Amino acid sequence: xxxxxxxxxxxxxxxxxxxxxxxxxxxxxxxxxxxxxxxxxxxxxxxxxxxxxxxxxxxxxxxxxxxxxxxxxxxxxxxxxxxxxxxxx
Numbered sequence: 001x002x003x004x005x006x007x008x009x010x011x012x013x014x015x016x017x018x019x020x021x022x023x024x025x026x027x028x029x030x031x032x033x034x035x036x037x038x039x040x041x042x043x044x045x046x047x048x049x050x051x052x053x054x055x056x057x058x059x060x061x062x063x064x065x066x067x068x069x070x071x072x073x074x075x076x077x078x079x080x081x082x083x084x085x086x087x088x089x
Contacts, residue, residue, distance in 0.1 A: 003052050006043050013040045026068065032077040 001009070017025040017036050025031045072078045
């Protein structure tokens with residue numbers, strides 16, 4: 001798949017997640033490790049492998065993402081083995 005196709009697939013998966021789990025799906029425990037979340041993760045990995053970078057993210061958005069990430073780790077809803085990548089997040 002090329003970047004354009006992957007971005008379209010990501011949009012579709014985002015719509016599916018919102019339909020299944022609500023607009024705030026990222027905050028729902030049921031979303032994490034669901035088939036939709038796993039497929040979204042794969043798409044994001046493929047986009048990164050192709051060199052795609054999303055537009056700049058604000059410091060506030062990064063801080064919120066870190067809070068959510070840490071909470072999910074603490075509750076065992078995600079597994080993150082690579083400490084170096086964790087620091088980069």
